[in-house]
Amino acid sequence: MYYNENTIVYYNGSFIKASEARGNVYDQTLHYGYGVFEGIRSYATESGVQIFKAKEHFERMKYSCEVMNIPYPYNNDELVAISYEVLKRNNLENAYLRPLVSCTPNMSLTKAKGSHLLIAAWEWGAYLGETLLRLKTSPFRRITPASFMVAAKVCGHYVNSILATQEAKDNGFDEALLLDMEGFVAEGPGANIFLEQDNILYTPQLGSILPGITRATVLEICNDLGIEAIEKQISPEEFKGADSAFFCGTAAEVIGIESLDSIPFKKNWKDSLGFLIQKAYKDRVLVKKFKQEVVSV
Structure with a gap:
């Protein structure tokens, strides 16, 4: 392969x-x-x-x-x-x-x-596929900054990711969602995460997460498109009540999420801010000028 x-x-x-x-x-x-x-x-x-x-x-x-x-x-x-x-x-x-x-x-x-x-x-296609993902909250927690250099991309850190992904797949889900040691949403095993609520995007703040380069690109796109994006602590309950959500990462690119723990998100993916970000991200990596769109609020 x-x-x-x-x-x-x-x-x-x-x-x-x-x-x-x-x-x-x-x-x-x-x-x-x-x-x-x-x-x-x-x-x-x-x-x-x-x-x-x-x-x-x-x-x-x-x-x-x-x-x-x-x-x-x-x-x-x-x-x-x-x-x-x-x-x-x-x-x-x-x-x-x-x-x-x-x-x-x-x-x-x-x-x-x-x-x-x-x-x-x-050659490697979309790492997480092309269809919306069904996530499971992992029993494994994201590695803590009290024990590791979490902003460094270290080989050994990814044993944590392997455990989380395999546990989710063994239980019939597509991928895992890891919480941090305080119980707030952290990231996926190999991707950062965003959620949409009331036409605003939210993403976990830095601290327990890898500061992803694709995550930074998504924030750049939000600024270009006039989409408000807020970095904050996000509870699992807040996440499950969101309108939509997506993963982003170099391997994953931008991929929508269908549900968390079998609870579906409210918005149709094609009506979500994530879908708009997905298109803009693809234009950016292909060095195309993406169309400036007004986001209604």
């Missing part, structure tokens, strides 16, 4: 076949989940292949390494150029890129002694 015998990746300074890339069984990331990564999308636009917000993603990867004490001897401008070369060598346009900084061998619980860099890419 992700690679074949011809797939080329960038690994530790060279373009090589994915099948020939070799790790070390003593790497610290393998044993402890101590590494960082990014997920980035590229799109075929009228002016050629464009990686959406590549600079912002690599800046976040650098930040993640810095706060996790992982060496980052890389130049982000060079990493952007390398990413385009990975796409070119694999004949990819609409693709998903995975930069990963992993740690060299170290069996002690101390900061990394060195790092490896991988940049891979593959």
Whole structure:
């Protein structure tokens, strides 16, 4: 699914076949989940292949390494150029890129002694599909900032996401919704979340959530379209009483939510602010000018 015998990746300074890339069984990331990564999308636009917000993603990867004490001897401008070369060598346009900084061998619980860099890419459709999602409130809570650097995109954090997603799917739902340690709405296992109430969008405030790059883009779009967007603590009860809701993330893009715990949202998706945001987001990543629309209140 992700690679074949011809797939080329960038690994530790060279373009090589994915099948020939070799790790070390003593790497610290393998044993402890101590590494960082990014997920980035590229799109075929009228002016050629464009990686959406590549600079912002690599800046976040650098930040993640810095706060996790992982060496980052890389130049982000060079990493952007390398990413385009990975796409070119694999004949990819609409693709998903995975930069990963992993740690060299170290069996002690101390900061990394060195790092490896991988940049891979593959064709990947809508991560959460194209249909509205049925969510289940997860019994697993979002990792707490009292214990983790939640603003960093760290490999080990996603064990929490795997547990939440699998529990929801095992119970017949499409995806999970995680609450924070105080019981407020946090995010999905791999996406930020917005809800609509009375023609206003609300999203969980920063603190326990990953400050998503797509989340920031949605807020930019709201500003462009004159949609009021408020960051605040949101209770599960408030969420269930909303008019509509959607997930957003690089992999998920913007995808509507049908229900939470089998309680449907009130608005038809095509009448929601989320549907308008979804269209505007697609125009933005395809480098098209989206139509300025007046939002009635």
